[in-house]
Amino acid sequence: GENVEQHPSTLSVQEGDSAVIKCTYSDSASNYFPWYKQELGKRPQLIIDIRSNVGEKKDQRIAVTLNKTAKHFSLHITETQPEDSAVYFCAAPLPGNQFYFGTGTSLTVIP
Amino acid sequence: DSGVTQTPKHLITATGQRVTLRCSPRSGDLSVYWYQQSLDQGLQFLIQYYNGEERAKGNILERFSAQQFPDLHSELNLSSLELGDSALYFCASSVGRGSYEQYFGPGTRLTVT
DSSP, rough: SEEEHHHHOOEEEEEEEEEEEEESSSSSTOEEEEEEEEETTOEEEEEEETTTTTTTETTTTTEEEEHHHHHHEEEEEOOOGGGGOOEEEEBEEEEEETTOOOOOOOOOOOO | OOOOEEOSSSSEEEETOOOEEEOOOOOTOOOEEEEEOOTTOOOOEEEEEEEEEEEEESSOTEEEEEEETTTTEEEEEEEEGGGOOOOOEEEEEEESSSSOOOOOOOEEEEEEE
């Protein structure tokens, strides 16, 4: 996307290990940071999001952290399971403006 | 099921033709977004409508157009189709016009031969 860079593009982890995906955005006006999971052949699904007034948010095995100063946010998945294998997309939309997604990270969890 | 519906699920057509993709947002959602996803590619933002009016425009080709009707359903029109337009087209809806949670439909897979 034009406003956000996502790394890595591919990630393989052993089942039970943690996975971290990072996104960097350019416009400090961004105030909402969602993460979407897309399984093969299916629709993207919102899995977690964070707003700029919060530094961290957790939901069971997934968490998102935000560093506004450095303009980056990360998705953390702990105790990974094979069903976590999917493509993950971040976004850093500008309020009332284009909604650009990152280029995606293909996560493979090896049983 | 996200509550967003898209029709048709699959569409096969020839180069030079015109097609219309339809999206119905979740009940109560006023914004509709359209995205294009080519094979092994990311989600390319095309256009957003809010309560019937165009809100934001992305990398949408001039051959493509969209609109949102009074009942809030939206249509994406693709004309003079080229082989490169073959892709999965998603629509998503959200409550408001700002940076709100988006819920995606199942997509329409367009194949141009």
